[in-house]
Amino acid sequence: MIRRMSFPQRKGISSRQAHADLPGEGRYEREVSREGFFGPATHIHHKHAPTGWTRWEGDLKPRAYNLLALxxxxxxxxxxxxxxxxxxxxxxxxxxxxxxxxxxxxxxxxxxxxxxxxxxxxxxxxxxxxxxxxxxxxxxxxxxxxxxxxxxxxxxxxxxxxxxxxxxxxxxxxxxxxxxxxxxxxxxxxxxxxxxxxxxxxxxxxxxxxxxxxxxxxxxxxxxxxxxxxxxxxxxxxRDIRPLMSHRYHLPPSAHTTFLTRRFVVCTFVPRPMESDPGALKVPFYHSNDDFDEIIFYHAGTFFSRDHIEPGMLTFHPCGFTHGPHPKAYKTGLKAAKKETDEVAVMIDTRDGMNIADGMPSVEWQGYVNSWQET
The missing domain is CATH 2.60.120.10 (Jelly Rolls)
Known part of the structure; x- marks a missing residue:
């Protein structure tokens, strides 16, 4: 059995606590995690949003689909x-x-x-x-x-x-x-x-x-x-799920695990109060979840970290790039404008890469990869 190298270190300017009290204005936290959100992690603080790309080539990219059009x-x-x-x-x-x-x-x-x-x-x-x-x-x-x-x-x-x-x-x-x-x-x-x-x-x-x-x-x-x-x-x-909450710390998706197998997990996001501590992140943190592909099906409400996503849609974020909240959602979270979420969504995190079926491009939102760009 391989034992992962794990020895916490601290370099440069960093927060004392993950997902809270980011060091200085205009800093963005990115979590680099293993084993989904269950294993060791590092939190890197950036000057720019890690999703600030301006051009993308190749098949590895975030995708969104309108499933009701199938x-x-x-x-x-x-x-x-x-x-x-x-x-x-x-x-x-x-x-x-x-x-x-x-x-x-x-x-x-x-x-x-x-x-x-x-x-x-x-x-x-x-x-x-x-x-x-x-x-x-x-x-x-x-x-x-x-x-x-x-x-x-x-x-x-x-x-x-x-x-x-x-x-x-x-x-x-x-x-x-x-x-x-x-x-x-x-x-x-x-x-x-x-x-x-x-x-x-x-x-x-x-x-x-x-x-x-x-x-x-x-x-x-x-x-x-x-x-x-x-x-x-x-x-x-x-409606029978009572989510874990912390008013001082944004909990990772793993806290919302509902079912699991040996190769993937199913999480359920349901309405809950927002974090109220002034220093706590109010939206999902940017993350490089490099052991898992992420799929989210949107059932009801407004997904508080995304723009232009409707019930019945599905997003697919393969591992290999950093993803996180859309710019508008991130700014709304910093203002602490919302006091609770109203979303209901099903997330599937798979350890093995997912293949896209032939019929999916016909219902794909082709501009989704550009939706993180500032307007």
Whole structure:
């Protein structure tokens, strides 16, 4: 096992505390971190904003996409457009406007579904569960499931390919912080579930290694009468998340980790009070997060570190360059004009580089790379 070199040092003009009391007017802090925001870090103080580029060439650049402009997929989630992917994570957006006529099963890994719009009924191996806007649904690998649509649904799908999801270690704040695990809901074997059981022919679409196979049954295979154990579908709504806060220190995104695998983490940004200490940063700090790619899906509200970003959009910041707040947002933060945030967003940080799917350039905001330039 390799032990990282780690020995804190201090050179030149620097602050005594990260993200607070920056040394002098017109200084910009940049965090250089390893292991996402979980490992050792250095904070460098610059004369100019680290995002002050004026020209960019090549494919490595920040990108933004309007996902709602992508084509509507059929009722099968496996035909939903693939947006970003690597060997351990696949991200899709699925717009499901009709109830599913067949069952599906993902033999490639766990699925984490985030309901951006709409509502419906989930039927799965474990029973019945009502789902609505703002819900996370964690569906274990090879679980049978389908949706009955009440209002057309737009769903962000995050596949943990050959992986499984777990909960973060909450350390000093204890297991009940952020959200109490007791608040996680699971499906019920109720009358609604029993009534959907029939003896009619059903098909199951099984996804494996990117391809689909069809299994036919002369009856509905969602015919459970009960179950016990530790593996199940679970539901968590963002409204049940109580974010960690510090009035004197801007907490890193890792403080908002909701689910994680061995190769990526999923964080949820929800409304919270702004930092009130005069010396504390009020916006995300500039950072060179050089072990991870960063993807953010914007669900609701105004993302306080970005300009011209609307709900339903997605940004992609591959590792290899410094990123951070837009100039207008940074200046607003210095003025401490806002007392609280109203954003809701899902962030995925992946240890392995993400590949952009072929269909994404058609919905890309081509000017996003220039949006950090001062006007």
């Amino acid at each position: 084509p509507i997929a059929p009722t099968s989630p496996w035909q939903a457009p693939l947006m970003l992917s690597n060997a351990h994570c696949k991200i899709r957006i699925w717009r499901c406007e009709q109830s599913m006529s067949s069952l599906v099963r993902n033999a490639d890994g766990d699925d984490l579904l985030f309901i951006h719009k709409g509502c419906g009924e989930l039927f799965c191996d474990y029973g019945h569960l009502h789902v609505k806007e703002g819900d996370y649904l964690l569906i274990p690998r090879s679980c049978l499931w389908r949706f009955e649509i009440i209002e057309p649904m737009t769903v962000l799908m995050i596949e943990a390919t050959n992986e499984y999801y777990g909960l973060p270690d909450k350390g000093l704040v204890g297991q009940h912080a952020i959200f109490d695990p007791a608040i996680l809901d699971s499906p019920e074997i109720n009358e609604t579930f029993i009534q959907q059981q029939d003896e009619n022919p059903w098909q199951v679409e099984v996804k494996r290694s990117g391809g689909c196979s069809i299994i036919e049954y002369p009856y509905n295979p969602l015919d459970a009468v009960g179950w016990h154990g530790e593996v199940s579908v679970v539901r968590l709504n963002w």
